[in-house]
Amino acid sequence: MRTRAAIGHLAFLALLLGAWDAALRFGWADPTLLPHFATVLETLWRLLLDPDFRVHLGVTALEVLLAFVIAAPLAVSTGCILGEKLHFGRVVNPVLHFVLAIPQSIFLPIFILLFGIGISAKVIFGVTHAYFVIAVTTVAAVRSVPLPLVTAARAFGATPRQVYTRVYLPAMLPLVVTGLRIGMIFNIIGVLLAEMYGARFGVGHKILGWGESFDLPKLLAGILLVSVLTIVLNELMRAWELRAGRWRPATWQV
Amino acid sequence: MSRAARIRALGLIAFVVLWEAVAQLGLVSPILLAPPSEVVAALMTDGGVFLEGLALTVAEIGLAVALAWSLGIGFGLLAGSSGRSAEIIGPLLASLFAVPVIILYPLFIAWVGMGPGSKVLFGVISGFFPIALNTLSGLRQVDPDYATMSRAMGANGVQVFLKVYLLMALPAIISGLRIGTALVVIGVVVTEMLASLGGVGFLISYHRTLFDTGHVYLGITLALLVVLAVNWGLSRLERRFGGWRELQQAAG
Amino acid sequence: MSAGFIEVKGVSKTFTGHLAPVEALDRVSFSVAEGQFVSLVGPSGCGKSTLLQILAGLMESSHGEAHIAGECVSGPMPEKVGMVFQEALLLPWKTAAVNIGFPLELRGVPKPARRERAHALLSLVGMCDVADRYPHELSVGMRQRIAIARGLVHDPSVVLMDEPFAVLDEQTRVRMGQELLAIWQETRKTILFITHSLSEAIYLSDTVLVMGPRPGRILDVLETGLPRPRTPEMIGSEVFGRLRNRIWQLIGEAQP
Numbered sequence: 001m002r003t004r005a006a007i008g009h010l011a012f013l014a015l016l017l018g019a020w021d022a023a024l025r026f027g028w029a030d031p032t033l034l035p036h037f038a039t040v041l042e043t044l045w046r047l048l049l050d051p052d053f054r055v056h057l058g059v060t061a062l063e064v065l066l067a068f069v070i071a072a073p074l075a076v077s078t079g080c081i082l083g084e085k086l087h088f089g090r091v092v093n094p095v096l097h098f099v100l101a102i103p104q105s106i107f108l109p110i111f112i113l114l115f116g117i118g119i120s121a122k123v124i125f126g127v128t129h130a131y132f133v134i135a136v137t138t139v140a141a142v143r144s145v146p147l148p149l150v151t152a153a154r155a156f157g158a159t160p161r162q163v164y165t166r167v168y169l170p171a172m173l174p175l176v177v178t179g180l181r182i183g184m185i186f187n188i189i190g191v192l193l194a195e196m197y198g199a200r201f202g203v204g205h206k207i208l209g210w211g212e213s214f215d216l217p218k219l220l221a222g223i224l225l226v227s228v229l230t231i232v233l234n235e236l237m238r239a240w241e242l243r244a245g246r247w248r249p250a251t252w253q254v
Numbered sequence: 255m256s257r258a259a260r261i262r263a264l265g266l267i268a269f270v271v272l273w274e275a276v277a278q279l280g281l282v283s284p285i286l287l288a289p290p291s292e293v294v295a296a297l298m299t300d301g302g303v304f305l306e307g308l309a310l311t312v313a314e315i316g317l318a319v320a321l322a323w324s325l326g327i328g329f330g331l332l333a334g335s336s337g338r339s340a341e342i343i344g345p346l347l348a349s350l351f352a353v354p355v356i357i358l359y360p361l362f363i364a365w366v367g368m369g370p371g372s373k374v375l376f377g378v379i380s381g382f383f384p385i386a387l388n389t390l391s392g393l394r395q396v397d398p399d400y401a402t403m404s405r406a407m408g409a410n411g412v413q414v415f416l417k418v419y420l421l422m423a424l425p426a427i428i429s430g431l432r433i434g435t436a437l438v439v440i441g442v443v444v445t446e447m448l449a450s451l452g453g454v455g456f457l458i459s460y461h462r463t464l465f466d467t468g469h470v471y472l473g474i475t476l477a478l479l480v481v482l483a484v485n486w487g488l489s490r491l492e493r494r495f496g497g498w499r500e501l502q503q504a505a506g
Numbered sequence: 507m508s509a510g511f512i513e514v515k516g517v518s519k520t521f522t523g524h525l526a527p528v529e530a531l532d533r534v535s536f537s538v539a540e541g542q543f544v545s546l547v548g549p550s551g552c553g554k555s556t557l558l559q560i561l562a563g564l565m566e567s568s569h570g571e572a573h574i575a576g577e578c579v580s581g582p583m584p585e586k587v588g589m590v591f592q593e594a595l596l597l598p599w600k601t602a603a604v605n606i607g608f609p610l611e612l613r614g615v616p617k618p619a620r621r622e623r624a625h626a627l628l629s630l631v632g633m634c635d636v637a638d639r640y641p642h643e644l645s646v647g648m649r650q651r652i653a654i655a656r657g658l659v660h661d662p663s664v665v666l667m668d669e670p671f672a673v674l675d676e677q678t679r680v681r682m683g684q685e686l687l688a689i690w691q692e693t694r695k696t697i698l699f700i701t702h703s704l705s706e707a708i709y710l711s712d713t714v715l716v717m718g719p720r721p722g723r724i725l726d727v728l729e730t731g732l733p734r735p736r737t738p739e740m741i742g743s744e745v746f747g748r749l750r751n752r753i754w755q756l757i758g759e760a761q762p
Contacts, residue, residue: 103440108444108447109447152595154582155563155582211361212360219361231352247599247642
């Protein structure tokens with residue numbers, strides 16, 4: 001299964017690079033609009049060496065990290081509380097789902113008006129994106145713990161604290177990690193979007209600028225960098241997810 | 255009107271009244287919050303322009319949705335038709351889904367310009383992945399016993415595929431369509447806000463730079479109406495075609 | 507003087523729900539001597555599981571009380587009581603061996619000691635080669651064996667078993683019954699075995715408590731009088747048939 005996945009990824013890369021090369025070689029594409037892959041790599045390398053760009057990269061990374069560090073604990077605790085308090089949860093949970101359904105991105109202009117174009121605006125935007133997804137998934141995780149297991153633990157003398165640490169937490173963990181992973185994806189999307197919309201720093205801001213000035217090598221280099229970083233981050237979190245959920249039956253997932 | 259609908263209608267009216275009150279009382283800066291009355295005023299003065307923008311946005315969304323649905327479902331069906339291809343392509347789609355599509359938008363602008371083409375292209379890519387993934391996984395999760403049973407009753411390959419696999423995968427496909435369509439709609443509106451020559455999103459951004467908050471909220475309201483309308487349409491679709499999933503789960 | 511090792515006196519339980527209150531148990535009384543293997547048999551819904559939950563300290567009775575080894579039951583008594591449930595209820599994220607050691611883990615017994623005990627019990631139930639497998643990798647029968655091992659690991663004096671073989675097929679049931687008897691002979695625990703299968707109750711135990719439909723009441727206490735060790739041929743014997751019919755009759759008469 002893992003080898004097939006690897007085959008898929010490699011085949012895709014081969015196809016992509018092959019088509020890219022062919023497009024230039026046979027003159028289907030204009031080199032100003034589609035520079036050679038080698039040029040893009042070289043540009044990326046130079047960007048990574050450029051301290052100015054590294055500042056932008058650092059700002060984005062900082063925003064993503066801050067947003068996640070704020071959102072994740074808040075959302076997980078909210079989810080735990082809502083999941084446990086059945087009655088309270090039943091009232092509030094639909095509200096969470098409702099907010100999740102509203103495209104928060106539409107309110108981006110208001111966000112910018114409220115918080116300006118500094119780092120805090122990006123962080124807050126990322127937080128709101130990640131929070132609801134993680135909270136909703138955590139509620140589902142709490143509810144997924146089979147109650148008979150709790151009964152069995154109590155029969156063997158587990159104290160309430162032991163029930164929590166030895167039954168609930170391990171049972172919930174895989175689903176919570178899934179929520180964290182997807183929350184991170186949403187977080188990154190939110191931060192980049194906000195950077196593109198209104199900012200002076202950040203990778204998103206630079207990418208938009210390169211697009212507007214038709215600097216294709218840098219634009220593609222930026223896209224390549226962000227793609228690789230997000231894919232790697234996602235796969236790392238997915239590896240954690242799989243490890244935590246070793247004991248669950250395999251299912252297809254995003 | 256049912257009781258729930260009446261409560262919801264009352265809630266909506268209460269919300270609008272509260273909104274007007276808060277804005278009029280100056281509790282929030284007028285730059286941030288425009289009262290409904292101002293929104294209506296904007297509609298009166300520039301209604302035509304906004305409706306034109308709405309039409310453009312809806313057209314972009316419509317085209318993008320049509321393309322995303324056909325490409326997504328088609329690709330998903332192909333990829334999910336065999337276990338082997340699913341195991342090769344599935345993880346690839348899941349990995350690519352993690353990439354924030356928004357960063358591709360400047361590329362599309364460079365290639366296709368700031369007109370509707372770039373929005374449609376972006377919308378299609380936004381919607382493609384969840385639709386394809388859900389179609390693929392929906393197909394894979396069909397219990398092969400159903401196919402065996404149908405073949406035992408004399409169905410040939412095509413019939414088995416259409417009447418068994420497709421039908422049983424339908425709830426998953428529709429769930430993918432819901433997510434994908436939502437992403438298409440948001441994608442189109444957001445990219446219009448970011449860099450565009452027309453459409454509702456463009457008008458929202460444009461009036462923000464002029465601090466015409468009334469117009470901004472008019473645009474947002476129109477955008478939300480589109481989202482709600484699309485959602486409602488999809489709910490009806492789900493109810494019609496995917497409603498028997500609960501029965502399936504109960505039986506299985 | 508010494509009451510039974512398990513002593514139940516006038517236990518009643520009424521559930522107050524949204525609609526009318528449900529009387530699950532009606533003045534149930536019986537006693538089980540130490541080292542005995544006693545079955546409790548009754549139709550579905552008669553309150554057997556409720557009674558077991560009360561005995562295990564997981565639920566409070568509305569009236570009456572229960573004693574185990576002289577101590578009044580007011581909550582779970584993990585040192586004296588081990589339980590085996592209808593579904594194995596193993597923790598899915600732990601291996602078989604770790605699952606067996608779970609009651610000891612809750613009590614703070616250090617890891618090496620736990621592992622040793624777990625392996626001892628794995629041999630007892632014949633599951634040594636699956637020590638490091640996860641529950642989802644095991645068959646239902648295997649899981650139930652692990653569950654039985656877990657119920658014994660902390661060396662309780664009393665083992666409460668709630669229809670542990672209900673989800674198994676016939677052949678596995680018979681085999682597990684034999685194994686359980688072998689374990690009982692070796693460890694001489696006091697076992698209260700709940701089942702809805704009349705044959706199983708008669709086959710496994712010396713004493714059968716017959717319970718009637720809701721509200722649960724003890725209709726009669728039957729001594730099986732069958733010699734030990736039990737053999738499968740006994741199931742077809744006349745004595746067996748008579749016992750079965752007697753129980754069947756009792757339950758039938760008690761139906762409303």
